[in-house]
Amino acid sequence: MTDFAKTKAMFHIPAGVIYLDGNSLGPLPKAAAARVNRTIEAEWGEMLITGWNKAGWMDMPRRVGDRIARLIGAEPGSVVLGDTLSIKVYQALASALEMTPGRRVILSDTGNFPSDLYMADGLVRTLGQGYALKTVAPEEVEANIDDTVAVLMLTEVDYRTGRRHDMQRLTARAHAAGALAVWDLAHSAGALPVDLAGCGADFAVGCTYKYLNSGPGGPAFIYVAPRHAEVARPALSGWLGHESPFAFDLGYRPGRGVDRMRVGTPPILQLAALDAAMDVWDGVTMEAIRARSIALTEQFIAGVEAACPALHLASPRDPVTRGSQVSFRHPEGYAIMQALIARGVIGDFRAPDILRFGFTPLYIGEAEVAGAIAILKDVMDNALWDRPEHKVRAKVT
Numbered sequence: 001m002t003d004f005a006k007t008k009a010m011f012h013i014p015a016g017v018i019y020l021d022g023n024s025l026g027p028l029p030k031a032a033a034a035r036v037n038r039t040i041e042a043e044w045g046e047m048l049i050t051g052w053n054k055a056g057w058m059d060m061p062r063r064v065g066d067r068i069a070r071l072i073g074a075e076p077g078s079v080v081l082g083d084t085l086s087i088k089v090y091q092a093l094a095s096a097l098e099m100t101p102g103r104r105v106i107l108s109d110t111g112n113f114p115s116d117l118y119m120a121d122g123l124v125r126t127l128g129q130g131y132a133l134k135t136v137a138p139e140e141v142e143a144n145i146d147d148t149v150a151v152l153m154l155t156e157v158d159y160r161t162g163r164r165h166d167m168q169r170l171t172a173r174a175h176a177a178g179a180l181a182v183w184d185l186a187h188s189a190g191a192l193p194v195d196l197a198g199c200g201a202d203f204a205v206g207c208t209y210k211y212l213n214s215g216p217g218g219p220a221f222i223y224v225a226p227r228h229a230e231v232a233r234p235a236l237s238g239w240l241g242h243e244s245p246f247a248f249d250l251g252y253r254p255g256r257g258v259d260r261m262r263v264g265t266p267p268i269l270q271l272a273a274l275d276a277a278m279d280v281w282d283g284v285t286m287e288a289i290r291a292r293s294i295a296l297t298e299q300f301i302a303g304v305e306a307a308c309p310a311l312h313l314a315s316p317r318d319p320v321t322r323g324s325q326v327s328f329r330h331p332e333g334y335a336i337m338q339a340l341i342a343r344g345v346i347g348d349f350r351a352p353d354i355l356r357f358g359f360t361p362l363y364i365g366e367a368e369v370a371g372a373i374a375i376l377k378d379v380m381d382n383a384l385w386d387r388p389e390h391k392v393r394a395k396v397t
């Protein structure tokens with residue numbers, strides 16, 4: 001049995017805060033602070049450069065990758081950490097395109113996170129030769145999988161609305177059409193059960209600073225299906241993806257398996273924070289997370305719709321087709337969110353009009369959901385958002 005009282009006690013949540021933004025930046029696992037401190041003082045401080053061997057720093061991207069593999073249904077040894085998600089999107093796409101010669105289209109959807117589309121666009125420009133990125137509405141993806149498509153590139157859960165693609169079905173459709181499937185799990189890993197091996201996904205990528213709580217700027221992960229791992233050629237052929245980095249050969253030879261997706265020196269302090277954050281998942285099943293996440297999002301939707309008729313649900317009503325977030329629309333969404341944050345309810349705003357709330361059962365329960373609904377009702381009933389200070393746009397929304 002997953003014990004959510006126990007997991008909640010493992011996080012530092014500031015007093016007076018209801019944190020509904022773990023889908024953007026997970027809160028601090030208490031053990032992470034101590035662990036990073038130990039890595040700094042006992043490892044970096046005392047071992048200096050010998051820490052790469054003595055403290056096992058060089059193996060961390062794969063070792064911690066295996067801890068994530070369990071949560072996303074990936075085979076052991078198929079996940080490696082490093083760089084940012086945008087970089088990992090580029091790597092997965094570039095390798096997948098090279099494996100589907102003769103085809104030129106990357107198919108994605110207009111609900112995808114812009115950075116994924118920007119990276120695809122940049123890659124297509126570099127490649128030339130008629131490569132193109134095609135984006136269609138999320139509902140139109142399946143009908144557009146044809147024999148021109150080289151790679152289907154989708155984010156399973158839409159960052160704005162929480163709409164969820166059917167990964168199993170779309171991967172099978174892509175394969176039937178002769179294409180490969182690259183999945184972005186930014187809003188899936190740690191949020192809901194994922195079965196990469198069972199779906200036959202070819203590549204997957206995701207971040208660790210959202211539902212996996214690794215802290216700001218934590219490294220991203222990349223999954224390469226074992227059947228492709230010795231075939232996929234890395235586009236970003238850095239020395240740590242080389243078969244033998246310390247041979248300092250002038251010619252590049254890709255490393256074994258998913259190790260070839262490593263690029264440069266791994267961020268050890270961030271990996272230490274992530275490793276400690278992964279301890280929270282020991283004894284937690286994704287099935288238990290999903291059941292509770294659905295209960296919390298259902299409670300929130302019912303409560304907000306009853307209390308705040310001016311807000312319109314932007315997320316799918318059917319929980320099966322929804323991730324672990326709930327979004328509402330309102331033309332004054334930005335100011336409403338600032339008024340909420342000023343009262344300790346932290347969600348975020350996504351242009352043009354979306355108020356976004358993430359539900360992470362590891363530290364959010366019914367009491368927090370009820371509290372957030374009551375404060376939102378107060379903000380709406382009394383127009384507490386209608387003040388100049390809530391309308392000034394900050395750099396990060």
Ligand SMILES: *Cc1c(COP(=O)(O)O)cnc(C)c1O
Pocket residue numbers: 084085086087112113115116155159184186187207220
């Ligand atoms: C959060 C997110 C990103 C962010 O990419 P970074 O390179 O880590 O800044 C990219 N894609 C998706 C789908 C995201 O949700």
